[in-house]
Amino acid sequence: MPQPQGAELDAVRARREELKARYLRPAGQRQATPVRGVHHLALICRDVEETITFYQEFLGFPLVELVENRDYAGSSHFFFDIGNRNLLGFFDFPGHDHPDFSETIGAVQHLALSVSPERFAEIKAKLDAEGIEYLGPDRGVEDSLYIRDPNGVGLEFYREELGVFEETPLLT
Numbered sequence: 001m002p003q004p005q006g007a008e009l010d011a012v013r014a015r016r017e018e019l020k021a022r023y024l025r026p027a028g029q030r031q032a033t034p035v036r037g038v039h040h041l042a043l044i045c046r047d048v049e050e051t052i053t054f055y056q057e058f059l060g061f062p063l064v065e066l067v068e069n070r071d072y073a074g075s076s077h078f079f080f081d082i083g084n085r086n087l088l089g090f091f092d093f094p095g096h097d098h099p100d101f102s103e104t105i106g107a108v109q110h111l112a113l114s115v116s117p118e119r120f121a122e123i124k125a126k127l128d129a130e131g132i133e134y135l136g137p138d139r140g141v142e143d144s145l146y147i148r149d150p151n152g153v154g155l156e157f158y159r160e161e162l163g164v165f166e167e168t169p170l171l172t
Helices: 006-023 048-058 117-130
Strands: 040-045 063-068 076-081 087-092 111-114 144-148 154-158
Touching: 040 048, 048 063, 048 076, 048 087, 117 144, 117 154
Parallel strands: 040 087, 111 154
Antiparallel strands: 063 076, 076 087, 144 154
């Protein structure tokens, strides 16, 4: 994907600084969020069994429910426990084409999952042992491992505490 350069890059950076100055309030001046948090993130999968095998058997996320989608006959709706009372959900839509992942407006770029340093090392070793490609510490990204699931969904295993970004607490 082409990146902005020169004057275009300067304009993009200047616009970000304008937005930051206008909207980013100091921690003590921010309003409380009006919701309790993410109940689940719902994504689409090509193959239910392949997705369950990847998330539960390979990554270790327990499957906690598998039911028929109430909005689409024959479609499955299923959930994995991704920790901290958060769920990752999937639907399949039998009979529909599912094109390859495309980084575009409205698509999920990636899901960042907080992991301990120990779990980070375990995941990296497992990916290496299985020959699964990733972007990570060996390629210039120190605290993250990026992979794609069988559906093209981007996953980041982020060696960082929840509510913290690049060692800076964003939430109090």
